[in-house]
Every structure is written in C-alpha cells, then in structure tokens.
Amino acid sequence: DAKTTQPNSMESNEEEPVHLPCNHSTISGTDYIHWYRQLPSQGPEYVIHGLTSNVNNRMASLAIAEDRKSSTLILHRATLRDAAVYYCILRALYGNKLVFGAGTILRVKS
Amino acid sequence: DTGVSQDPRHKITKRGQNVTFRCDPISEHNRLYWYRQTLGQGPEFLTYFQNEAQLEKSRLLSDRFSAERPKGSFSTLEIQRTEQGDSAMYLCASSLAYRDLREQYFGPGTRLTVT
Numbered sequence: 001d002a003k004t005t006q007p008n009s010m011e012s013n014e015e016e017p018v019h020l021p022c023n024h025s026t027i028s029g030t031d032y033i034h035w036y037r038q039l040p041s042q043g044p045e046y047v048i049h050g051l052t053s054n055v056n057n058r059m060a061s062l063a064i065a066e067d068r069k070s071s072t073l074i075l076h077r078a079t080l081r082d083a084a085v086y087y088c089i090l091r092a093l094y095g096n097k098l099v100f101g102a103g104t105i106l107r108v109k110s
Numbered sequence: 111d112t113g114v115s116q117d118p119r120h121k122i123t124k125r126g127q128n129v130t131f132r133c134d135p136i137s138e139h140n141r142l143y144w145y146r147q148t149l150g151q152g153p154e155f156l157t158y159f160q161n162e163a164q165l166e167k168s169r170l171l172s173d174r175f176s177a178e179r180p181k182g183s184f185s186t187l188e189i190q191r192t193e194q195g196d197s198a199m200y201l202c203a204s205s206l207a208y209r210d211l212r213e214q215y216f217g218p219g220t221r222l223t224v225t
Binding site: 034041042043044045046049085087091096097098099100101102103 | 114141143145150151152153154155158165166168201203212213214215216217218219
C-alpha cells in the first residue's frame with residue numbers, strides 16, 4: 001500500500017480557511033486520494049476523494065498537485081465542529097480496505 | 111437514522127472470556143468491513159465481506175478472531191479467549207461495491223476493555 005505523510009497536528013482559528021497537506025510521493029497512476037476525518041468518540045467520516053482533478057463538495061475542497069505526489073484538503077471556513085483527526089489515504093482502483101496512517105489532529109480556536 | 115449501527119457500544123470483559131460484537135450496515139450496502147483502532151492510532155483493517163462471502167482477512171486477525179455475515183446483512187465479530195492486547199475500539203463500516211461509489215460509512219464503534 002502506498003504511503004502518505006501528514007503533519008502530526010495543525011491549529012486554526014475559527015472562521016478562517018485551513019489547508020491540510022498530504023505527501024504521497026509513491027502514488028501510482030490508478031490510486032485515488034481519499035480524505036476521512038474522525039471526530040472525538042466517533043467513527044471516521046468520509047470527506048472527499050479525487051484522482052487527478054481538483055474536487056469540491058459541500059464539506060471541503062481537494063487540491064491535487066499536477067504530478068499527484070501531494071494534495072491539500074481545504075476547509076474554507078473552519079468551525080469548532082471541524083476539530084478532528086484528518087486522514088489522507090490512497091486507495092487502489094479496485095482496492096477495498098482503507099489503510100489509515102496517524103493523520104493530522106486539527107485544533108480550531110474560537 | 112439509517113446509518114451503520116454497532117452493538118454493544120462498550121464492553122468490559124475479563125481476560126480469557128469470549129465476546130461477540132454485532133454490526134448492522136446501511137441496508138443497501140453489500141460490502142461490510144471490520145477495523146480495529148487503538149488509542150492514538152488510525153484504524154487498522156481486519157476483514158471485509160461482499161454479501162455473505164468473506165473476501166479478505168488481515169494478518170492481524172488471529173485464529174482467536176472470527177467474523178461472519180450469514181445472510182449478507184448484519185455481521186458479527188467474535189473474539190475467543192480475550193487478551194489485554196485486544197482492548198481497542200472495533201469499528202464496522204459498509205459501502206457499495208461500485209467503482210466510484212466506494213466511500214465507507216463507519217459506525218460509532220464498540221469499545222472493548224479487557225481486564
């Protein structure tokens with residue numbers, strides 16, 4: 001399974017944008033980039049995924065580098081409810097399991 | 111609420127006892143996954159089912175662990191002769207098995223404490 005590297009923790013102010021980076025230099029051409037987050041005392045929650053193009057949904061945006069060796073999850077306006085562990089995961093085209101790393105702990109200050 | 115449900119939410123057991131957890135996936139989802147998460151770590155894959163067939167098992171799933179999904183709906187995870195190292199959160203997830211619709215939806219987990 002291809003590996004991802006994320007900062008251990010980040011801090012943001014409420015109402016400001018947050019950019020969560022992820023490096024995945026060994027990504028293969030058919031690996032999808034997935035982001036999940038885990039709020040305290042809950043199971044992980046799907047956030048967004050992409051292959052090559054940038055993606056937007058109601059929760060976040062995903063910016064993928066042209067060489068696909070890195071990506072950034074963007075929360076446009078952080079709220080206290082966004083405080084969670086964010087996981088960047090590479091999933092093979094026909095892969096089934098998710099391989100989680102340690103993720104990035106996002107703290108949001110009011 | 112039609113999300114993934116797990117029962118029980120918490121289980122405390124003594125070393126050597128057997129425990130069984132249940133997972134009810136989202137009703138139209140044909141894939142069901144089990145993961146284990148210890149404190150401060152991300153979830154680790156244990157096994158997954160497509161309908162009633164168990165298609166992949168992790169090396170983490172020792173012979174004390176067994177999972178079933180008898181009618182392709184709910185699933186059970188049994189741990190026999192529990193050890194203190196089994197203390198963890200056990201997470202269940204479900205998904206649809208289509209190429210671009212494979213987001214996994216997780217339940218709240220069962221927290222196991224082995225004393």
